[in-house]
Amino acid sequence: MTNAxxxxxxGSHDSVRKTVKTDVQRLDDAEYVRALNRLGDEGxxxxxxxxxxxxxxxxxxxxxxxxxxxxxxx
Numbered sequence: 001m002t003n004a005x006x007x008x009x010x011g012s013h014d015s016v017r018k019t020v021k022t023d024v025q026r027l028d029d030a031e032y033v034r035a036l037n038r039l040g041d042e043g044x045x046x047x048x049x050x051x052x053x054x055x056x057x058x059x060x061x062x063x064x065x066x067x068x069x070x071x072x073x074x
Contacts, residue, residue, distance in 0.1 A: 013069070018044060020063040027061075036063075043067040 018039075026032045040046075044065035051058040 015066050016069050017047075018065045018067075020065065022061050022063065024058055024061055039065055 020036075020039075022032070044067045046063055047066045048062075048064040050062040050064070052060040052062065
């Protein structure tokens with residue numbers, strides 16, 4: 001997982017982003033889905049899902065999550 005400040009990529013100074021790379025087969029794993037749901041419980045919101053294709057098939061996904069920066073005005 002990558003967690004870089006949004007302003008480092010030209011985004012809002014009031015939020016942070018997290019990118020999660022996963023194999024599409026993991027989406028059938030109940031424990032992995034629970035881990036993604038825990039991100040939501042921690043305030044992370046899914047803002048993008050980007051497939052990575054090889055040979056015409058999606059093998060990996062990149063999920064981009066965002067949440068307000070701690071201490072930022074709501």
